[in-house]
Amino acid sequence: MTMRLTRSLKKLSVILYVACAAFASALFAQAAPVIATDYSIVHPLPGRLPTAKENSVYTPYDGATPETRFEARGGAPLLASSGVPGVIPPTYRYPANWAVVAGALPDGLRLEIESWIGYDPVTGSIVGLVISTDPVTGARIPAATTPGVIALPEFAIIEGTPIPGAAGVYTFTVEAFLPFGAPYAGDAPMPAQAEYTIEVEPEFDPPVIVTAALADAQDAEAYAPFTLEVHDGQLPLNNWRADGLPPGMSMSADGVISGIPEVGSSLRSPWMVTISVDDSNTSGARTATTTLPLVVSPTFLRIEAETLTAGYEGLPYAHRFEARGGYEPYTYTAVSGLPSGLSIDANTGVLSGVLGADTAGRSGTQHYRVVVEVADSHPAFPQSIRETFALVVSREHGGTFRMATATLPLATDGEAYAAQLVALGGSQRYSWAVTGDLPAGLSMDRSGRIFGTVDAGASAQSPYVASFTVTDLESGQRVSVRLPLNVLMEGDIAAELRATGETPTQMEESAEYRIPLAAKGGIAPYHWRGISVPAGLNVIAENGEWLLMGTLAPTPAPSVTVQLEVSDSASPVASARQSYTLSIASAEGSQPVILTTSLPAAVVGESYGPVSIDIANSTGTIELTATGLPEGLSLGHNAALTHWYLAGQVEHGVDASIAGTRYPIRITLVDSNAATTERSLTLVVFSDPSAASSSLPNTVPIASLLAGTPAGGCSLLRANDQDQKSGFTLWWLLVAAAAASGGLQLPKNKRK
Structure with a gap:
């Protein structure tokens, strides 16, 4: 029994020894070169490589292995391990060198060896290597720990950072081939090639x-x-x-x-x-x-909100409703509230007719709520709108025959227009006529109705100033008024305001001048003022016209500059200037001249003046007489009879009105040489101070009133409306001081 066990143990020991010997032989014995075969690239497969991006490190990985690691098989394999027969198969490593042999990589990318094989040609074995990195290029550097060891490349990889501007698609060919120093048996292996594509995207994503x-x-x-x-x-x-x-x-x-x-x-x-x-x-x-x-x-449909003018029972009436926005043509409808006798034109929006009997009601004044509807004709966005307007119809239109219309509605290039002129009082049987300019396309009938379609481009000559005259057919009495009709450009825009009046180049001292001032554009009526005008001339409004008028005072300068400014009635106000240079000619002879060309307005019951009567070219003492003065006003003078003025207080009971009553005054001058001259002036007298304050001129001539001022040396004090009263008070103090010294004669007001 014991002998059998001993024999079994000996047999097992022999087997173990043989196995260990075989393993040690495979591990440490010199490996014989393997028969070489042609190379094949097994990773990555030919085709498209992962996308790169400008300015971004290219590090595509597929799990733990970079997707761009290049691996080959074949060539001259090196035995890494013999393994254990029947238990562990032998393993090999495949030295291969790599290069781009066709095409090119994107700028910033490179093909680098990623790993090496340490080969000892003495023992034929694979040994370890130490890999370091070049601090400048970042390339890997292999180093052997044993003298004589060869570093054979094995894998390669694409790495780096595409530079800005490298975006694009790149196609290139990579080759795997036998590295120098690699052992092999048989014929040298053939290299392998594969084609690849890399797309480099821009640094920024597409917009x-x-x-x-x-x-x-x-x-x-x-x-x-x-x-x-x-x-x-x-x-x-x-x-x-x-x-x-x-x-x-x-x-x-x-x-x-x-x-x-x-x-x-x-x-x-x-x-x-x-x-x-x-x-x-x-x-x-x-x-x-x-x-x-x-x-x-389309723009929102709307009706331009204008207040309806008042109507008078039994008289013609006209008002045009004006739609804006939407899409033309428009259709106008009077839904409700029209007094009898009136109807609306569906195409033009003109409300017209003769107001019927009893439309003013029992009280004599009837208020109507007129509902008007406008519809446009847009095929895709039709619109309609309703607005309510107040219309007052009155029966009280008797009394003094007079013109009631003070302004005309604005017109627009290329659009329909309607306006009704109204007169009141008298027999109420009227006939109308117009003289002057109306815009092309418009006309007026005998009932005082202005109608038509304004020609395109009529705004270029706006405003159109015409004189409208109404005649009472029974008494024959006539009343006229000059009114401007303003025409706006398309879009309801006023043309640019500009001065268009004549610009004289020469004037003569002591000569009378009456130069019309004219303008176009903006919104009339206009207001003119003189910024710089020669002495003796003033900017005056007279009967609806503006004039530069007066008698040019002697001046030593051979020329003067005239600067005028016109302002319109728009909101905000527009203004324009006119400037020109005048040559001054000396007067022939030395006839006396009354320089004063205008008088400030007077108010019943209030102190007036003193307003100097300015004179030039007079000799010695001066005698002035005046006709046409209202009761309470008279001429006064200094003790030397060299300076004259108008002063006093208009007495209650004289003819005056809220609108102002005009008094034609004629002043006659005779100097010590019996030289004579005359001047016609107009004085407006108001019954209401508030009406006068809004009508006073902005330029008030007030002469120097102190005794001893040389003849012809009068001055002009320019005062605005609010300081005019204080200016008069100051001059009264000066006059009083002169009177106290006995050098000035004050006028005596006569009372009934």
Whole structure:
């Protein structure tokens, strides 16, 4: 039994020894070279490699193994382990060198050896290596720990960072071949090649227009500047463009849509607008494009809110309702509230007719609520609107025959127009006539109704000033008034205000002048003022006309500059200036001249003046007489009879009115040489101080009243409305001081 066990143990020991010997032999014995075979590239497969990006490290990994690690089989394999026969198969490592042999990698990427095999040619075994990194290039550097060991390349990898501007698609060929010093048996192995493609994307993602919708627009209305939003892309963005915008709209270089859609653009709504923009990508601009709808609707329909003029029972009436917005033509309808005798024209919106009997009601004044509806004709966006207007009809139109119309409604180029002139009092049987200019396309009938369609372009000569005359057919009495008719451009815009009057080049001292001042554009009536005018001349409003008038005072200067300013009645007020140079010629002879050409208005019961009567070229003492003065006013003078003035207080009971009563006054001058001259002036007397304050001229001539001032040396003090009263008070103090010294004779007011 014991002998059998001993024999079994000996047998087992022999087997273990043989196995260990075989393993040690495989592990430490010199490996014989393996028969070489041709190379084949097994990873990565030919084709497209992972995408790279400018300025980003290229590190694509597929799990734990880089997707761009290049591995080969064949060649001259080195036995890494013999394994255990029947238990562990032998393993090999495959030395292979790598190179790009066709095409090129993107700038910034390179093909680098990732790992090496340490081969000892003495023992034929594989040994370890120490791998370091070049601090400049970043390349891996193998180093053997045993002298004579050869570092054979094994795997390669693509790595690096594509430089800016490297974006694009690159195709290249990689070759695996036998490295120098690798042992092999048989014929040298043939290299293997494979073709690959890498796409390098730009550093910035392509631009994308993210705006999802455009703001709506309206016909003929300014479109609020609209900026599109773009994400990504390399800045700056360039070459914005938009195709398909409505006429009148555009896109700026920085991507802002603006403009005014032409009238009728809503008929084609929505407009499909294609918008594009390029970025500044260094390797080639990229374009973002989108197509968005732009909805254009008509402007909101509205009726211009004008107060209806009052009507008078039994008299003609006319008023034009004016629609805006929507889409022409319009249809006008009077829904309710019209007094008898009136109707509305469905096409023009003119409300007209003769107000019927009893339309003023029992009380003599009737209030009507007139409801008017306007509908447009837009095929896609039809609109209608109703508005209520107050109309007052009165029966009280008797009394003094007079003109009631003071202003005319505004007109517009190319549009219908209607206005009714109204007279009151008398027999109430009137006939109307017009002299002067009406805009082309308009006319007036004998009932005082102005109607028609204004010609396009008529605003270029606006305003049109005409004299309207109404005649009482029973008494034959006539009343006239000059009124401006303003014509606006399309869109209800007034033309630019400009001075158009004559500009004389020469004047003569002591000569009388009456130069009309004229202007065009803006909104009449106008107001003129003299910024710089020669002594003796004044800017005067007379019978609805503005004049530069007076007698030019002697001046030592050979020339003077005239500066005038005209302002209109618009809100805000527009103004324009006129400037020219006058040559001054000396007067022949030395006839005396009354320089004063205007008088400030007077008010019943209030102190007036003193207002100096300015004189030039007189000799010695002066004698002045005046005719036509209202009761309470008279001429006064200093003790030397060299200075005269008008002063006093208009007495109660004289003819005056709220509108102002005009008194023609004639002043006659005789000097010590018996030279004579005359001047006709107008004095307006008001019954109400508030009416006078709004009508006083802005330029008030007040002469120097102190004794001893040389003849012809009068001055002009220019005062505005609010300081005029204080200016008069100051001059009264001066007059009183002179009177106290005995050098000035005050006028005595006569009372009934």
